[in-house]
Amino acid sequence: MAQETIAVIGGTGDLGYGLALRWAKAGETVIIGSRDPAKAQEAATHLKTALANATVSGLANADAAAQASIVVLAVPFAAQAAILKNIKGAMKDAILVDTTVPLATSVGGKPTRMLGVWEGSAGEAARDLVPGIQVVSAFHNVSAEVLQDLSSTPDCDVFVSGDDAAAKERVSALVKLIPGLRPLDAGPLEMARITESITALLISLNRRYKVHHSGIRITGLAE
C-alpha cells in the first residue's frame, strides 16, 4: 500500500490515541491533532515513550489535517460539526474517516441509545459538512481500550462504508495494518446508519457481561 500520513483529530482521546498508537506501531506517519497544540505534543511524546521508533508529532487540529493524506475524526458527536468546520478548509485532497457514534450521551442520555441524526447518520452528517471531500465511515465498533493496550490483540471486524470504492480501499488498507481487525466493505455511506448503532449494542453487551472490549464478527464471508 502507499504510505499514508494519518492525522488523527482528537488523537488525545480514547479511540484516537489507540488508533494513533497502532498505526505508529505499523510504521505509518501519524500526526495527533488536538484543539490545544500543547496537548497534542504531549500525547505525541507519550506515544514515543511507548514506541521509540514511532514517526509521530502533535499539532493543532487544522495544522494536522493540512499535512495528512488521511484525516481520521475521533471526537464526540457533540463536537463533530464544530471540529469539521475548523479543519475543512485546511484539508488538501485527503480522505476523511469518520468514527463518530451519535450516542445519546452527547445530550446527557444513555450510552446504549442512539440520537436521531437528520442526515441519517453521523457519517452522512460529516459528508454534508465537508462538501467535496470523500468521507468513509469506519472503526465504530472497535474497543479503544484494547487498541491502547499493545499487549492485547483486537478481535473485531471493521465495517467500512462510503460512496467511493478507491477511498474505501485505502481505509481498508489502514484497518489491515492493525492485527486482529478485518475490514469489510459495508456498502455506501448510508450504511453508517446501521454500523454506528452497533456500538450502542456492544456497550449494552459490555455492561451485561462486565467487559470493556466486546466486538463484532460477521460469519459466512469468503476471505
Ligand SMILES: NC(=O)c1ccc[n+]([C@@H]2O[C@H](COP(=O)([O-])OP(=O)(O)OC[C@H]3O[C@@H](n4cnc5c(N)ncnc54)[C@H](OP(=O)(O)O)[C@@H]3O)[C@@H](O)[C@H]2O)c1
Ligand atoms: N472510546 C471508544 O471505545 C470508541 C469506539 C468506537 C468509536 N468511538 C467514537 O469515537 C469518537 C471519539 O470517542 P472517544 O471515546 O475517543 O472520545 P473522547 O476520548 O471523549 O474524546 C476524544 C477527543 O475529542 C476532542 N474533543 C473535541 N471537542 C470536544 C468536546 N467538545 N468535548 C470533549 N472532547 C472534545 C478531545 O481532544 P482535545 O481536547 O485534544 O481537542 C478529546 O480528547 C466518538 O464519537 C465515539 O463515539 C469511540
